[in-house]
Amino acid sequence: MLKKIALLAALVSLLGNTTVSAAATDIPPAGPAPKQIEVTLTQPELAVDVPDTGGAVAAGVGGILGALIGAAINKAAVANAEKRVAEMRNALVDYHFNDRFEQALRAKLAAADLAPAPSVEYLRSVRGRDELIAANAVPRTGLLVLTPRYAITSDFERLSVKVQATTLDRTLKGEKVKERYRAFNSYVYSFPMKRISGSDATEDSKRWVELGGTEMAAMFEEGIDQVTDMIVYDQTSAGQAEAATKVTRQGRTVGPTPDRQWQRTRLGMTATHPIDGTSKEFSERDAARIAAAKATTPVTSAAALAPAATPVAAPVETSAAPAANAPIAAPIKTNAAPAANAPAAAPAAAPADASAALSATTEVK
């Protein structure tokens, strides 16, 4: 306790000295330091959010027996969820969420023309102490760490794109790297599917699969579009001023434009777009946009249009597929449906070429 009091006293003394010193030397105030942002993109495939039911049981029972029972409960829950999500993952096997998120955030931060421009680092692997030291990490104050996640709930009723935003201070002392968390925030855009009475998780998972990889990829595109807009909005002066005002328990509706309206809560920003589970509104909307772009662009080559529209690797359609664990798994209909945002005429953007094109633009800054 004494140590804390001494530290506090030293800090107060230091702040006081700094103020006096600045006034005395009359140094012109420097502009605000550029925001430092780290984006951790390590999720390999669509995740399933399984609640930790076993943990609660373990706590209730207690001891090693409780831990074993809890682990067994969680193991069963995760194994069931993994089986149900396999076909959804198959349908999305050529959709590379991390590449698409990075592309969207890069483009939007550049277009926002923030002053000063933030310094953004995109990470494809977690960094521990040694990696931070090897990368010549420097102390950071107010470092914003963004961790995107795309997932479905274990009841298979809601698909979401979520970004966990953590503000922290990072200090380095010899061989030690320490981080002090200052704030937690989240940006969530989700798609709840209309419930069908009596429909269980297995049946609901099939409804997603029936929507198809193209539609699900288009939904993730919409989710990425929305959450990256939320992030950029919070970096603008208007967004920061709005965020600084008190948020009531009910939250408030915010957003820069009428088609970008979100709910600001004390935990971050959220928005939902309910779907009926049958109509393919996102892929059809994207196809219409691309058709309109083709109609107004004096270019005949569909391939030439691809960069203008958001290039997405065509997801694999597995709607006619048997279970992923069947001896013969899903046949890939490589020319079944137009890619989410690719030109309709493009022959299902050969997954290999598309992913190669995406990865070529994902170097770490």
Place this chain on the structure above:
Amino acid sequence: MRILRYVLPVAALLAVSSCAVTVPKVHQVQVDEGRLNSGRAMPKLACNFRLVRVDDHRPDNGDSGRLSLNVLHLEDAPGVVTRQLHALGLQPADAATGRDVVIDLKQMYMTQQLEVKIPVVVYGVQVAGDAPYLVRSDSSTLNWWGSKGEAQAGYARALADANSRLINSLNLLCR
């Protein structure tokens, strides 16, 4: 529920204002190919197939997944798959007989959720120019220690599971 109204903000405040946490050491583990043989009894090929090539179309990730504080790296993943499939009876590309098989390695990673480790291997399989299909492993198991050996054993199980499904699917084409 009412008590949560007070407990949660206090917990959040404590979390935010707590002492700095030390960033842990992360172990960069090179997966040893010699430890990727699970010893599982595998099905036998019922007719001849030639493995033309194994393409690597995994997403551009910086590693091959992780388990606890072990970040896994598998060098030459297509080579590992090629050697395992040759060992299971697929002929080399220049063999005189057999239908051509092209494998597209789409995913190979380790992840974990709650107390479960989830190694995943996904192949796109094309036989004799026919429409390709997917083979996906399913081999999640409890994560006991989160050790390097456990991670490598998990990888071995997932590879064996994917290969077993692949052989079974090829055998259906021999009829």
